[in-house]
Amino acid sequence: MLKGKCAIITGAARGIGKAIALKLASLGVNIVLNYRSSEEEAQKVAAQIEDMGVEVLTVKGDISKLEEAQNIMTKAKEKFEIIDIIVNNAGITKDTLLLRMKEEDFDNIIDVNLKGVFNCLKSITPIMVKQKHGKIINISSVVGVVGNAGQVNYAASKAGVIGMTKSLAKELGGRGINVNAVAPGFIETDMTSTLGDKVKEEAKKSIPLKRFGTPEDVADVVAFLASESSSYITGQVINIDGGMVM
Numbered sequence: 280m281l282k283g284k285c286a287i288i289t290g291a292a293r294g295i296g297k298a299i300a301l302k303l304a305s306l307g308v309n310i311v312l313n314y315r316s317s318e319e320e321a322q323k324v325a326a327q328i329e330d331m332g333v334e335v336l337t338v339k340g341d342i343s344k345l346e347e348a349q350n351i352m353t354k355a356k357e358k359f360e361i362i363d364i365i366v367n368n369a370g371i372t373k374d375t376l377l378l379r380m381k382e383e384d385f386d387n388i389i390d391v392n393l394k395g396v397f398n399c400l401k402s403i404t405p406i407m408v409k410q411k412h413g414k415i416i417n418i419s420s421v422v423g424v425v426g427n428a429g430q431v432n433y434a435a436s437k438a439g440v441i442g443m444t445k446s447l448a449k450e451l452g453g454r455g456i457n458v459n460a461v462a463p464g465f466i467e468t469d470m471t472s473t474l475g476d477k478v479k480e481e482a483k484k485s486i487p488l489k490r491f492g493t494p495e496d497v498a499d500v501v502a503f504l505a506s507e508s509s510s511y512i513t514g515q516v517i518n519i520d521g522g523m524v525m
């Protein structure tokens with residue numbers, strides 16, 4: 280059902296974004312692969328995607344800057360004309376307790392995780408409105424739903440993404456555009472690789488399915504939300520967390 284469509288994925292050179300790009304490519308979707316600093320990884324993922332027989336456009340860009348976000352969308356439209364799907368995946372962490380959190384630690388996270396998603400939505404929405412169709416999928420986090428000590432900045436940004444998702448779903452529902460979010464729990468990527476073994480073991484105890492998720496676990500749900508199988512779903516946040524938050 281997704282064959283021949285086009286998807287933009289931000290931060291797709293590694294981690295969850297990479298898994299989403301490869302999953303959608305395996306379903307026949309042409310990919311616009313955004314990266315910020317991981318040039319070599321981006322080229323490797325692009326080569327893997329080409330080997331699957333679909334087209335790929337690689338665009339460098341920092342989504343926290345509106346003009347760079349706009350450039351990703353402009354380049355994508357120039358090449359593929361129709362943009363069916365956008366996955367706002369790029370994100371960062373800078374964890375510490377509020378007592379130690381510097382103003383810049385808060386600002387950096389908000390700039391990328393929240394303003395960056397705004398920049399991409401601001402740039403893609405006119406294109407999708409004109410087309411009269413589109414699927415917008417934002418990557419939030421369960422931390423944005425329930426909070427987490429040491430992540431005041433990150434939780435605020437991810438809760439903001441949920442508010443943005445629901446508001447935009449209401450704005451765009453009449454224009455053939457679905458807007459949803461997924462909220463992953465602990466997923467095995469570079470982002471969680473710095474956690475100590477003790478923290479990981481404790482975390483697993485609070486997960487009914489008793490394991491961390493894989494980037495592919497997230498990619499499978501994103502592929503569903505990108506497909507017509509989810510055409511009557513909008514404004515929702517789907518947890519992908521092994522049952523950690525319910």
Ligand SMILES: NC(=O)c1ccc[n+]([C@@H]2O[C@H](COP(=O)([O-])OP(=O)(O)OC[C@H]3O[C@@H](n4cnc5c(N)ncnc54)[C@H](OP(=O)(O)O)[C@@H]3O)[C@@H](O)[C@H]2O)c1
Binds near residue numbers: 293340
């Ligand atoms: N891993 C988890 O447990 C988990 C849980 C819940 C939610 N999430 C969310 O899932 C998303 C992906 O996380 P991940 O675990 O895959 O993280 P990751 O492995 O650290 O990858 C982060 C990605 O974001 C990109 N990025 C960062 N800042 C950017 C910017 N300003 N402009 C464009 N791209 C930027 C990076 O690109 P470069 O490498 O090119 O700089 C990289 O591809 C994030 O939004 C994260 O908050 C992750």
